[in-house]
Every structure is written in C-alpha cells, then in structure tokens.
Amino acid sequence: MLVASVVTMVAFLAWLTVARLPWFTGVVLVALTLVAVASITLAAVQPRAVVEARLLLFLGVAATLLVAGEMQRRRLGDTGDDDRAGRRWPYRIAVGLALFVALGCIPVAAWDFNDEGFVPAVQELGRLPDGLAVRSAGGYSECGTGRCAVAYPLVGRADESAEQVSRRMWKHLVSNGWPAPDAGRSCRPAGWLLDTRETCVEISTAEDGARLTLEGGRPFPRYAHARSQEVSRLR
Secondary structure (H helix, E strand, O other), rough: HHHHHHHEEEEEEHHHHHOOHHHHHHHHHHHHHHHHHHHHHHHOOOOHHHHHHHHHHHHHHHHHHHHHHHHHHHHOOOOOOOOOOHHHHHHHHHHHHHHHHHHHHHHHHHHHOOOOOOOOOHHHOOOOOOOEEOOHHHHEEEEEEEEEEEEEEEEOOOOOOOOHHHHHHHHHHHOOOOOOOOOEEEEEEOOOOOOOOOEEEEEEEOEEEEEEEEEEEEEEHHHHHHHHHHHHHOO
16 A cells, blocks of 8 residues: 555656646546555455556556646647646656556566565464464474475364364365365465465374474476476486
C-alpha cells in the first residue's frame, strides 16, 4: 500500500507540471487512484501476485499519464510551443521511469529470481492450532542450486506421538489451502504468473519427534535438472 501511495502521489505531482484544465486534473487524480486501488486489490485477493501487482501499478501509471497528456493536447490544440514546454521534464521523467520499471526492471528481476532459492517463512503456514508449535530455536537452514530449505522441530501436546502431531499439522495445512500431502510432502506455487517458484512442506517423524521442513525455489523438475547438470560438471 505504501509503494502504491507514493508512486501515485509522485505521478500526480508530475502531472501538475503540465496540467492546464482544472477539471481534467481531477479526472487524472481519480484515474491514478483507481490504478493504485487495483494494484492493492490484486495483491489482497491473490497474495502470491505481488510482482504482478507492482507491474500493474507502474504500467497503469505510465498509461494514465500518457493518455491524459494526449487527451489534453488534443482538447486544447496544443502544439507544444506554449510557455509550459520547458516545464514538462518532470512529467516526461515520471512517464519514462514508470515504463522503465514496468517493462524493464520488473520482468528482468522476475526472470532472475525465478532461478534463485529462498527460505520460506513459518508465517506462510498460518496460525497453528492450539497445542502445535514450531520451535524456531532448533531450526537449521541450507541452500543449494536454485533451492533453499529450513527445518524445525514440530511439537504438540505432551501426550501426542510424532505421528499424531504430523496428522494434525497436515490437517491444518490442507484446511489452509495446501494440497493434500503426497509421501509426506506438499508443494504449492510461491508466486502467481511471473514468479514461477514454489514452496514445499515436508513433515518427517522419528522416535525423537516430528520435524517440519520448508523449501523454497525452483519447481522440482527444474531443480532436479539443474542439480543433475551441476553434479555432471563436478564429475
């Protein structure tokens, strides 16, 4: 929300340097506000669409300023030779920066971090049921080719076995939108369209208790392919 508010305000201030119709300036403000609201709403409705929400914000701002500038020019029959011509640089910089971020920075960044691993946060699991806890003090993390993992002890009530703790945790995760576990493992997309990485949960049990492992990075087929290539090079 903060980024959307700042970008919208900067874009509106840039528009004021070329604005010549007071009533039309109000229309531009409303249009920029709608772009910001659409970006915030997208991220709220689809939490994994953070990258796409930013793309919508900057692309929407650039399009709004360009369309508004062209509409004002046509309405006034402006040839660009008026006394405001030398004051249009903030407007042009704002449009140029918004297009650069939307069409350059965001796609390149998305392409780059899609091959990078990340350590998922425990908060992604949602609020745990009563009696279940993840002991972060006993966790450890590691990263490999395009994938990172962090493991924590998973504890339940004093009278619960590791298997019971595991079943309760899986029930909680499935109720919060995670796919049903397959061989003690469940994965779902970390992003939406541009962010193609995934987050995985694995729960293992042993005599000393249950252990929760979170992994983040490339989807497993891509990860396995990259890992095999790395092993081949090392040989």
